[in-house]
Amino acid sequence: MIDHIGLAVRDFDASRAFYDAALAPLGYAVCKEVTAAMTGGSRHAGYGPEGKPQFWIGTGGSAGGPVHVAFEARNRGEVYAFHAAAMAAGARDNGAPGIRAHYHPDYYGAFVLDPDGNNIEAVCHGPA
Template sequence: MFDHVKFGVSDYVASKAFFLKALEPLGVRGGAEGEPSYGIELCGKGGASLCLYQAKEKPAPLHIALHADTRQQVDDFYHAALKAGGKDNGAPGLRPNYHANYYAAFVIGPDGHNIEAVCHEPVSPSFCSSHVG
């Protein structure tokens, strides 16, 4: 739903490595990159991007939810993120308090940001419909 989100990180090298590995199962790849103060654009489908840059101050935690095409991608994101150094903030599973088919996983990244992958379909079809809400 967004064009791009850009936020500062306290350790550019660590955060770049974390996000590239953790988001790979969701089809996110590195794009344009400049000096750490400019940062890197992490590109996914649909033209939206997540941008990181080196900041002097540690930012307040953000919650970023990324669309997954399948429940398997949510699972893969979670395991990749933990392997990349993320901390568990909610294992993959249904979250019926959001809605009956809300399948998500949550990890905390290097700067304390809550990163979520979510699929809204009742089963894992070849693709999920667009997120609404």
């Protein structure tokens, strides 16, 4: 159900050092980094087992503010349907369905802001 979750942090380097240390005993380490150059301004680090980032920290949001939650979709059609249904239910668009190659070549996601400003995503990791 939950594909991944992300928290906004104020000081990326300090938070990265904290989570590197705190999650190491659990067997989690950074397995994906997204640079400011890739996103146009924000930095992110994804932690997880066996190369699948499931917990993210990043800049570009308000620490203590809205949360990012991504729900796993079985196919790209479900991602599209999620976006359409959320928009019809009153969400604000935060990224239309499409490829996000800076994550990986088959990353197909859609983003909406819920009534409280949380960034809600549906994502499919498989090829078209």
